[in-house]
Amino acid sequence: MVHNGAVVDTAPGAHDPISVHDQVVRATYACVARFGMAKTTVEDVVRESGLSRATIYRHFPGGREDLLRQAIAWEIGNFLGALADHVRDAPDLATLLDDGLGFARRAVVEHDLLQRMLQTEPDRLLGLVTTESFKTLPFIAAFLQPYLEREAAAGRLRAGVDLAEAGDHLGRLILSLIGAPGRWDLDDPAQRRMLVDRELLGGIRSV
């Protein structure tokens, strides 16, 4: 890229598409945190990232909507990564679900930007969060698979449980509970234990 490379993309690694992508997404997220989604423009992202408008459009051909969607997806990815790290070493599936629900609920309540956007622009936010959650459900189900397999190998599952289907079912309930705890107080360990033992694992774990 002799004709433009030297002028615009001077930072080391700037030609690495992953790092440019990451740089733009982080810059977009910073803009959203500062201005909100409705007011964030491509020009803001240009200024924040230090990259050219042309570079940004090359990586995000959908423009502004594309940037916003990927910024939300990036933060959901961060959240899921932190959640996965938090529960990775759990000794069994019940402990994993118990700890994971407590951690996830705290993360949602304490996420300042999420809470602010739920007040100021819930429609835009929920639209994107929901589109991305179509990808979140398979992620959670896939994450749970090895743990379900371990439970099965240890003889702790009911006979005939379909592991993929059980993972899908658990993923649905987990996503539902994180977004909307309903009558459950997920900060209360006794309630979480009852929720996990009866509603999440009632039909999965052998008694």
Add this chain to the structure above:
Amino acid sequence: MAALGGTTMGTVLSARILDAARDCVARVGVSKTTLDDVAREAGCSRATLYRHFAGTGPLFEALIQRDLDRLDRRLAVATADLVYLADVCAAVLTTGVEFVLDHAALTTVLAVEPTVLLSAVSFDGSELFFARARALIAPHLWAHVGSDAERLAELLARIAISHLSSPRTEAPISDPEVVQHLVRTYVVPGFVREPTSERVQP
């Protein structure tokens, strides 16, 4: 007699206005439906409409309430005479899912302005939604699970919402056999009552 006649007339007109509101929403969605549209559809003046419903807020609230009453009657019919908890849960889920999928106004909102529904079932809006779902479903479960009825009602509502918003293509929730399987495998085991002393005695 005059007062009684007046009330009946008012009730008939209210029902016609609610039908009109439902048809408008089914055509263009919630946010584009105005009181003028509804008055035109109902064939009454805006002033008359306003005497019954002081704005789109109260109008849509009355529409929701009427739908909840209708679904409540369907749930009563679907669960009457059922003996086993699994059958009751399956009947509740199947009736609820059918109600949503057959509802022209709800399906339009889902298609053209899904965030209106999403904000009602997630985060801050979800408290009212689940309170309503529990109030609607739990009475149909009392005879089977007693004080666990609210807990079970909420679980069934979660399952329905999840499958309606993210369908499992290989096992659609509109299929009664899928519902029976889900309920028997994952729901009922968490709600079976402890065996009572009468049962273990000969």
